[in-house]
Structure formats: C-alpha cells, structure tokens
Amino acid sequence: MLHFIMAMKKFFRLLRHHNMHRALIFVLIVIVGGSALLCYLEKNLTFFDAMWWSIVTMTTVGYGDISPATLGGRIVATIVMLSGIGLLGLVTATIAGIVIENRLLEKRGMKQTHIVDHFIICGWNFRGKTIISEMKVDPKCRKIPIVVIADVDELPEQGEHLIFIKGLVDRESLEKANAHAASAAIVLSDDALETYARDAKAILSTMTIKNHHPDLYTCVELMDPSNMEHCRMARADEIIVVGELSTNLLVQAALDHGITRLVSELVSNRYGHDLYKLKCPPYLVGKSFFRVMCDLKEKHNIICIGIEDASGTTLTANPDNDHILNENDFLMVISWDRPEIS
Known part of the structure; x- marks a missing residue:
C-alpha cells in the first residue's frame, strides 16, 4: 500500500511538472459536464449511460450504441467531440514528449536512478565491455543492474540492466547512481592519461566514494604497484594492479608451461x-x-x-x-x- 501511495505521489508530481494536470482537469470537466447536460436534455438516458457516451465520443471510438436525438443533445455532442479531440491530443502529445525526454536523458546519462543492490563501474576504458560481459555471465549478477559513471558523451556499450550516468565520480554522480544502496563499486583507470595520472585519478575517485559512502565495497584498478599504499590510504577494499598481474602470469608461464591456461579458466565466468x-x-x-x-x-x-x-x-x-x-x-x-x- 505504501509503495502504491508513493507511486501515485510521484505520478502527480510528474503531471504538475509538465502542466498535464490542467489538461486532465479540463478533460474531466468536459466528461462530467457533457454527461450531465446530455442526461438533462435526453430524457431516456441515465447519467452513467451519458458518461459512457462522453468517454466513447472523446476517445473517437464511437460505438454508436448511444446517440443524442434532440437538438440540444447534438449541440452538446458537438462541443464534447471538438473539445475532446483537442484535449486528448494534447494529453497524448505530452505523454509522448515525457517518454521521449526520459529516453534522451537516459541515453545522455542525465537521469537519476533509484535501483538497489546494484553494481557501479566508475570510469570507462576498453576493459569495461569485458567486465560487463563477465558479470552478466554469472547467475548472481545476470539480472542485477549495472550503473556506469563515466565522463563520455555516450556509453559505447548498450544492453539490458545497464544504466549510464554522465560525469566525473563526485557527490552528484554518486547520488544519481544511488550509490548508498549499491552492492559494490569498480574503479577503472583512464587509458587516456599517463600511468601516474591514471592511478592518481583512480585513487581520487576511490577517496570520493569512501568519503560519501564509506560502507560501499570498492575494487580499484591500478597500473603501478608503487601506488598501492596510496590506494590503501584511500580505503580501497581490493586493489588489482594490472601490470603486476600480467607480469606475474608471464613468469609463471615461463616456469611452469601451460599454468596460465588454468588461471584464465578460473578467473573467467564464460567457460570452464x-x-x-x-x-x-x-x-x-x-x-x-x-x-x-x-x-x-x-x-x-x-x-x-x-x-x-x-x-x-x-x-x-x-x-x-x-x-x-x-x-x-x-x-x-x-x-x-x-x-x-x-
């Protein structure tokens, strides 16, 4: 019941925001007023029959089961038909505009989300697409939404349960992503920057997340292992050093041939x-x-x-x-x- 009341409040706020409430009030006045006049002029009609006729007439359905016979009734019918077409056209156009506006806001990453228990990816690079693919393969995350916060014009990756928030990792973007209700966050490095600048930006993003949402489990991608201490000071929960991991795998491949195939299988959700x-x-x-x-x-x-x-x-x-x-x-x-x- 509480969810229904909150949904109705949100609906009426949306109506007021787009001035739709006035059009709906006029529609209601035309239906009730036209029904009352028709019921008065057409003696063989009840009020509910007249209201049924007004609704059918305004929506241009026109079943023809009820029709006015008197001159006054036909005048009322003409007013209801003409006003109904204009008012309902206005309502329909406004609703279509709201839908289109919401789609554009979502595509441009400007719309706030209210989902819970989701994952957040902060930043974007060529590994982002692989990360999303890996997460969606796991049954635990298959239907869980993923929110991407990135300072790009449009997210290169599109898909179901994928939400885009445009901007840097700051308080505003985290609020749009509903970070306080998220399960975990992944901070990706910015490949457009130099190695040191990449790690600095990732650490700064981590500090921002932990400052506003200290309980959000945060996994950070670094390029240089010498920056791990700074990332720990930023209170990162887990740190993955890309270069160090690759180097260690290369060493193991040289010492024990084929062992990297086992590691690749174990860390991939797509096979094995x-x-x-x-x-x-x-x-x-x-x-x-x-x-x-x-x-x-x-x-x-x-x-x-x-x-x-x-x-x-x-x-x-x-x-x-x-x-x-x-x-x-x-x-x-x-x-x-x-x-x-x-």
Whole structure:
C-alpha cells in the first residue's frame, strides 16, 4: 500500500511538472459536464449511460450504441467531440514528449536512478565491455543492474540492466547512481592519461566514494604497484594492479608451461570452472580443513582452496589439514557453477 501511495505521489508530481494536470482537469470537466447536460436534455438516458457516451465520443471510438436525438443533445455532442479531440491530443502529445525526454536523458546519462543492490563501474576504458560481459555471465549478477559513471558523451556499450550516468565520480554522480544502496563499486583507470595520472585519478575517485559512502565495497584498478599504499590510504577494499598481474602470469608461464591456461579458466565466468566465495555451511562448522575439503569434493564435486575469516582481512590459501573452520568463515572454492550449499 505504501509503495502504491508513493507511486501515485510521484505520478502527480510528474503531471504538475509538465502542466498535464490542467489538461486532465479540463478533460474531466468536459466528461462530467457533457454527461450531465446530455442526461438533462435526453430524457431516456441515465447519467452513467451519458458518461459512457462522453468517454466513447472523446476517445473517437464511437460505438454508436448511444446517440443524442434532440437538438440540444447534438449541440452538446458537438462541443464534447471538438473539445475532446483537442484535449486528448494534447494529453497524448505530452505523454509522448515525457517518454521521449526520459529516453534522451537516459541515453545522455542525465537521469537519476533509484535501483538497489546494484553494481557501479566508475570510469570507462576498453576493459569495461569485458567486465560487463563477465558479470552478466554469472547467475548472481545476470539480472542485477549495472550503473556506469563515466565522463563520455555516450556509453559505447548498450544492453539490458545497464544504466549510464554522465560525469566525473563526485557527490552528484554518486547520488544519481544511488550509490548508498549499491552492492559494490569498480574503479577503472583512464587509458587516456599517463600511468601516474591514471592511478592518481583512480585513487581520487576511490577517496570520493569512501568519503560519501564509506560502507560501499570498492575494487580499484591500478597500473603501478608503487601506488598501492596510496590506494590503501584511500580505503580501497581490493586493489588489482594490472601490470603486476600480467607480469606475474608471464613468469609463471615461463616456469611452469601451460599454468596460465588454468588461471584464465578460473578467473573467467564464460567457460570452464570458476572461483567462488561462499559462507561456511553450518554442517561443516567445527570440522578440520582436510575433512571439509574431502566432504565438498565427495558430495558436491567442489574443491576448497582457501579460507577467509569473518573480518575479511585474513585469507589463508591451502590451510593446514587440522585447521578448524569457524561459524563465520568463508570458503574459497573451485566449482563449475555458483554453489548453493545450506
């Protein structure tokens, strides 16, 4: 009921904003006034029959089931027809204008959104399209909206559940993106700038996000590992250094041939097995890591490779066999699909 009342308030505010309320009031006056006059002049008509006739006449449907027989009734009918065509034409044109205006505002990134539990991408580069594709493949994010805040004239990527907000990452754009209700934010580097300037801009965007929305989980893309400390000071939750990651993979490829194919499979949602994070199921609490690993593989065909504590600050890859799992621990697993274990 509350949602209905809020929707009606928003609807009436929209009507007043576009001065549609006046046209609708005139339409209502014509319908009620024409029905009352027709009912008075045509003695064989009830008021509700006359109102039905007025609505049918104004909308130019004209069923012909009711028609005035007296001269006065026909004069009233003429007034209703002429005024109805003009007023309804005005209302229809205004509604069409509102729809077109909203579409243009959305395309230009000027429209505010009120969605919740969504993801925000701050900035845009050639990796943005791949990021969106990867997120949409995962069932967890397939129908979740993604809001892109970028200082471009038009977003190169188009698709369902994709919303564009034009501008820099500041308070205004974050409010338009409804950042306080978002699940996470990804900060991309600006490829149009030099390496140091890219990282500086990404760190500044992170500081802006954390200043206005300190609880929003923020993942930041950096180019230079020497800037990681500054990004941590900006309170980034996770930092991905693009150059360092690529370098490490190249080294591993040289030392252990073919291992990068496994890494590529695990970090891509589009094919093969993937890495997932899940809350420790109650029936595994208090068991050793070795027993948990064997149990998950035997019952669910899942490989557990690490454990994260409840605070999210300590991640242990391949813990000792006798490591005991706690109630609020998270498991890092390899699985074909996102596991749902209760």
